[in-house]
Amino acid sequence: MNKILVINGPNLNRLGVREPAVYGTDNLQNLEEKLQRAGRDHGVEVECVQSNHEGVIIDWIHEADEKFDGIMINPGAFTHYSYAIRDAIASISVPVIEVHISNVHKREEFRHHSVTAPVTHGQIVGLGLYGYELALQALLQLRGK
DSSP: OOEEEEEEOTTGGGTTTSOHHHHOSOOHHHHHHHHHHHHHHTTOEEEEEEOSOHHHHHHHHHHHHHHOSEEEEEOGGGGGTOHHHHHHHHTOOSOEEEEESSOGGGSOGGGGOOSSGGGSSEEEESSTTHHHHHHHHHHHHHTTO
16 A cells, blocks of 8 residues: 545634634644655555545545555535535545544534444544544554555
8 A cells, every 4th residue: 555545624723723622722734744644654655635625535436546555534514414515436446435433422412423334344432532543553553455
């Protein structure tokens, strides 16, 4: 595996500012830099993108099927209702790991259900930004299968 795409969805550009008691005080740029360093340590290029727009995320997923060996995605609120993102994930052949910073199962009822998780290889929730590092490790492990 040589290239991994990290897709962050709506409001994740507000990390460090938005509800720090839930999402922590670290910002998106620091997360992306940390993931890129971890990727380099494993000989993998990590590309990070973020959008608040569903169609842009869908386009990135489609394009990733040709350019990347794996995807980690935090769909944000799209997790709970975007059948379009779910269908985009289902349409590609590269492995996808879903990541959530907070434990969505301890939060509001509407956050308990993911329409995207059933078409991913796995879901990591509630471990803060460390969940992204675990998703990277999972994608590296999946390359051997």
